[in-house]
Amino acid sequence: MRFGGKVALQGINLTIEAGSFVVLLGPSGGGKTTLLNILGGFLDPTEGRVFIDGRDVTRMPPAKRPTTTVFQDYALFPHMSIAANVAFGLKMRRVAKDQQRIRTERALDMVGLGHTAARRIHELSGGQRQRIALARALVVEPSVLLLDEPLGALDLKLRRQMQEELKLIQKRVGTTFVHVTHDQEEAMAIGDVIVVMNDGFIEDIGSPERVYLQPSSRFTANFMGDNNLIEGSITDAAGERIHVETTFGGFSLTGKADKGAKVALSLRPEHLHPDAAGERAKIGTAKVVESGFFGTHHQCMAKLDGSDNTVKLRLPQKQMIRPGEALTLYADPADMVLLTR
Incomplete structure (x- = not known):
């Protein structure tokens, strides 16, 4: 992937197992968000192909892909109720109204916020907003959920709490999660697989235990905690x-x-x-x-x-x-x- 004369990604060959929680980890400028945007269809790769569920989705626009994205700023609509925010994707997909209601209630209950359906966004805390963004993304039942540093704006204690909740929700719904972060502790806390990225390349890939205890390069050894x-x-x-x-x-x-x-x-x-x-x-x-x-x-x-x-x-x-x-x-x-x- 190139932006003008700059190579942002190079030699990426990544297979993600269905139902896994994969973390793209690396420093700023390492290429992790670029890769996430290619998976979501927000960027067209200069070369190479993207396959999801065996289908070539390389040139498929974001709205038609079997993916949804949770952004760091959550991108929620302040003029809508919580329920309307969560149901927005279903409405765009022309899902029947009775199904919208049922699936919205189920999604809100899944993140423990069923009691907030009639409220507005400004009435919620940062952690609650993050969970609403997650419910809105999952309610459309994507094959892959993409998370672009969704916990970055939270304080340390709340971030640790949300890491646990993310992991539990992912195991409950079985959706493939691809999560971007530069926080090594966060990556090890939530990921089944960690993909360490640096300067547009994949430096290392494996379970948290293997990447931490048996790093394959000097960069990974130094980036994955103290060393x-x-x-x-x-x-x-x-x-x-x-x-x-x-x-x-x-x-x-x-x-x-x-x-x-x-x-x-x-x-x-x-x-x-x-x-x-x-x-x-x-x-x-x-x-x-x-x-x-x-x-x-x-x-x-x-x-x-x-x-x-x-x-x-x-x-x-x-x-x-x-x-x-x-x-x-x-x-x-x-x-x-x-x-x-």
Whole structure:
């Protein structure tokens, strides 16, 4: 997909399983909203085809596609009642009035707002408006529901609540959801599949657990939450076992790479420990530079002795730590992820 001389999307080959909750995740300018607009018919792709339920819908206008879209600003009509807002799509499709009423009531009940049918939009909270927008989109029974950062305008507590509700509603109705966000925690909370996008490409795709714990690139490792990247090179490779030499020492782990290759090891903060239990390897002695309490844990930045390198780690909730304190750090090689790109 091109806009003038700029390539917005390139090499996209994405299959979405019916009935799944797919999240398009990435930074601003990564191409996720462009891809969503192509799926919804609001943009015509420069090349390639779009298929929904086995039908080629590439040149089909939005109103005729088996999709509906929930936008960040909800796009609700302030002069209409809540019921009229929800029934709008049915009216445009010339659905019989008795069916409009039945399906509208069902949709409002589904989002827990049946009691608001006679009210106007300005009488509702932000979270309620989001649910009305969702009801209006689902009442027409689309094959695919597209959500363009619909929770972005909500405060943190309400956003977390709506994430849970979105997930429950999606499982209840069984409609395919494609949700755009730049919030990694939101993506992991709601998605069956996460598609990580960067600079118009798909960087990674998989379950939240796989993408977080086994990222396939440096970009994904850094974008999906806090991470420590340890640069190194392969000094030995035999079958599925390799040895990586880094500034923190040498580590033997499972993986495939050519001897002499420049690689990186991804190590999440929660996988650094101040004790040598189990099969953990010593990373080094470090001095705590910063420490903050995050409720469930203490998050620290520590500088390794004899090096300019700093690492981020998480310590248990009850373990008090202060800047200036020294720690000996260990990590299980099984938690280290080999990255070749």
